[in-house]
Amino acid sequence: MTEQAPPRWDDSYTAGAPARWDIGRAQPAFARLADQGCLTGRLLDAGCGTGENALLAAGRGADVTGIDIAAAAIARARAKASARGLTARFEVADALDLGGLGLTADTVIDSGLFHAFREAGDRNRYAASLAAVLRPAGICYLVCVSDRQPESWGPHRVKAEELRAAFSNGWAVESITAATFEILPFRGTTQVQAWLATIRRN
Helix, strand or coil, X not given: CCCCCCHHHHHHHHCCCCCCCCCCCCCHHHHHHHHCCCCCCEEEEECCCCCHHHHHHHHCCCEEEXXXXXXXXXXXXXXXXXXXXXXXXXXXXXCCCHHHHCCCEEEEEEECCHHHCCCHHHHHHHHHHHHCCEEEEEEEEEEEEECCCCCXXXXXXXXXXXXXXXXXXXXXXXXEEEEEEEEEEECCEEEEEEEEEEEEEC
16 A cells, blocks of 8 residues: 555646546546446456546446555545445555455456556556456456657557556466547547457466
8 A cells, every 4th residue: 555646646636637537437448348348257357547447347347446556646536436426445556566466356447557667567567466456367357558659759659569568477378459448639530559468477
C-alpha cells in the first residue's frame, strides 16, 4: 500500500483539465468483455483511475476492488460508486506492490497502466505483482497503447514482444489483438491504437 501518489498522477485528476484517458465511461474493449461475460468473480482493476471499468464490472455482478496510486482518482471512484448505488472497494495502492492488499482475484483488468512502465524492469515487477494476487488459471485482460500508434506524444508505445517478455515467467499469453483506446479529443483524434492482451496465470 502507498499513502500518497507522486504529484504528477494526482495532478492528472486535480489540475483543471481532465486527464485525456478519463472519458467518463468504460473503455469499449472492456464493455465488450463485460458483454461476453468475462468480467466476473473477484475482480481487481489495477490502475482504476476514477473507476469506470471497475464500476461496469460491479454492475454486472463482479466482486470488484479497484486500486490506483492517485488518491484524487480513488476519491472520485468512491463518489461514483455511491452515486450509482454500486458496491465496489476502491483503495489507494501501488500496482507494483499488490501483495500487501491481502486479496485474491479471479480476474484482473488493466486499462492503460502497463504502458506507463517504460522500463523492462518495471514491467517485469508489475507482472510479478499481479501474480501475487491473481489465482492460478486466473486471467488478466490488459489494454495498452501500441507501437501501431504513429505520433510520439503520450505514453510509451508497447510492442507485442514487450508484453510477451513481461509475462514470460509463470504466465501464458493467450492472445494479443489490435484494439483502440479512447481518449478525450486531442490533436484531432478521440482514439489511439492499442493492444488487447489476454494473459492467463499458470
